[in-house]
Amino acid sequence: MDTPTKTGRSPLHLPELLDHIFSFLSDYTITHFVILVCRQWLHVGQHRIVREQVWGNRLSKTEQDLLQANMGRVDRLCYYYHSMYDSPYVLEQLWTALGERSRQHRFLDWEQRRLQQRQQPSTSNGYIKPWLTPEETEDEDTAKLPLKELRLQGYMGLSGLRLVFQVMAHLTSLEVSTVCIVLSMLDVLESCPLLQRLYVDSITTTSRVLPRPWFSPMGINPQNGQRRKRPPLALRSLVLRNVSVPQSCVETLITITPHLRELVLVVKEFFPDDDDDAIATRTADGPRRIRELVRLHHPATLCSFFFSPPHTALSTDTIQGWIQDSPAPHINLDWTIEGPKLTPSIITHLTVQVPNTITTLHILGKCPILHDYLCASPHLLHLMAPKSAITLDAFDIHFRQTQGRPPPSAALRYQQQQQQQQQQQFPRVWACRRLQTLHIAFLPKKATASSSRLIFGYISRVCPRLQDLEIHGPEYLTLHEDEWPNEEEGSDGRLCVRLESGLCLLSRLEDLERLVVGTVHHDRFVLFEDDGHDDDIYNVGEDVDLAVDFDWMVPAGHSVDRKHARHAWIDKEDMKGGGGWAKRLEIEESKEAVRRLNYQQFLVDYGVVIKVQQGGASASEKIDLVESLEDLGLLRDVKQVLEEMDNAAKQQEGDDGSFRCWPHLHRLSIYCPNIFGLQPEAEVGRILKADDLKCGRDSARDP
Known part of the structure; x- marks a missing residue:
């Protein structure tokens, strides 16, 4: 009798390898193709399924009710605020929906814990307190929210953002691309303690101001009389593009993000700190200090790093510095360039004199000769140039x-x-x-x-x-x-x-x-x-x-x-x-x-x-x-x-x-x-x- 031969298992049977492969696929591919292949792929990829919902601040009452009824199944919320004036009252519908989502989540959590108790020996009184009781306050009603991702765009002002951040305790990804000039990083970091991805940009050419403070002051440890250490953040991806920031806050943030894998800093201005005695020296030495902190605190964790200091003249030396900053030089470069600074000589240097391997390019502002660059960039995969102003002659x-x-x-x-x-x-x-x-x-x-x-x-x-x-x-x-x-x-x-x-x-x-x-x-x-x-x-x-x-x-x-x-x-x-x-x-x-x-x-x-x-x-x-x-x-x-x-x-x-x-x-x-x-x-x-x-x-x- 012939014995059956043992066939070797495919590497695709390894869950760790599958999960790594799935990380390169789009949400649509995961949802509509990957999880339908087999049970193993469903099990490995189910945490990558993202249910998305789009809101606007001018929806009808019927549309609001319909969207709010489906909030319990939403992982990513995209909110567009297209009003020409700033009023926190128009965000009440969003705040109400997020609060309702929070109540639903805590009720399900209470039911799950009650089911677990029934399968275990009973406690002294056999009672599990629910998250919500009539005696609890409105503030506690919005304490926890399981929403994973939030994308905000449009005319939302600072007061509106603060209203939304009150119900963002469970958020892991936040994108803010609004007309609002000022954004409080203190509100963001304290309201979203589980945040893993933060993207801040301005849809205008005016830079977004991220004023200090970014962190609450740390108290004194009564046991040794020393100031307490600041706890690390969960951030894995930080993109601050077209911003004006306090240099000391950026330096502190770099030191308390041990899990950081992507760091993009496109700084229009470093404004000094009020308590800095050496303002001029610190500002002039800022780019070198930030690069040294990145090398010191993230020697092997960063997969992508791009830093453009204020008043950077785009030259061959600048380009060489960007290449040296990259954790993997000449491979999958993700750069941001001001459009008016892209000259014919720079294009020649980018496409001929250095390895032409830029895969992601952000263009800030107008770029008259973008067509010439694209004619010589076969490796480009992602181009974001929404104000490039290309004429049709080309x-x-x-x-x-x-x-x-x-x-x-x-x-x-x-x-x-x-x-x-x-x-x-x-x-x-x-x-x-x-x-x-x-x-x-x-x-x-x-x-x-x-x-x-x-x-x-x-x-x-x-x-x-x-x-x-x-x-x-x-x-x-x-x-x-x-x-x-x-x-x-x-x-x-x-x-x-x-x-x-x-x-x-x-x-x-x-x-x-x-x-x-x-x-x-x-x-x-x-x-x-x-x-x-x-x-x-x-x-x-x-x-x-x-x-x-x-x-x-x-x-x-x-x-x-x-x-x-x-x-x-x-x-x-x-x-x-x-x-x-x-x-x-x-x-x-x-x-x-x-x-x-x-x-x-x-x-x-x-x-x-x-x-x-x-x-x-x-x-x-x-x-x-x-x-x-x-x-x-x-x-x-x-x-x-x-x-x-x-x-x-x-x-x-x-x-x-x-x-x-x-x-x-x-x-x-x-x-x-x-x-x-x-x-x-x-x-x-x-x-x-x-x-x-x-x-x-x-x-x-x-x-």
């Missing part, structure tokens, strides 16, 4: 916006290279094909459908692996500040998001989980009021079906009836209000004939060779990319995507209306105050029932 690789002739800025560059007898290769395309996160802002000269098609088409082809995408228009650049008014930039409108604008081109991004297009931070916003299209004719008072523009994003928009409505809109004879694509395509083709002639003449005049300049790409990849960008900016590209979407829906589900163009998308925001985003169905429903949006489109100005 995206218009076929010169369709200028009828086949190079724009003045590009023409000057080609002339200079021709005089230097350099071989000119064209076009230059982003090299970051593996990019997963992209937050970026554009400056289209006109709010036209063709300019939006350039943006959406370029991103969908060049960055096919995107999971988190934020695309902002000119309205975001002047938000909260007067640094870059639209008039100076030559931009007079927002991004167009209608059907012919090509927003559906982003459906090529099959891994997309979050999509934000456009930004607004006030209550009433007309979606189409600034859309002055170069090839559209509007009829004031026309009854517009907004579903044609947006229902393709959700399964209901792919039913037979909705597809017929969309096709009827596209195939109608007149071009009023955005329809009549047959006529538009004819006009487009006639313009293309003229453009091709001018484009060929440009190649001859300047001696340009059609060859994609893209770092890290093979020859075959460059050829494929050129072919995929052939119809960039054209309406026929949009029509082709809609046809592909209809075919995919028909093959997948047989026209029963359950097809999803983005299978993983769970957060969507289209010019919505809530930048966290809503469920796609909820966001599309918000747009379709907004009467002011329809009025805005009817009254859109003629070109």
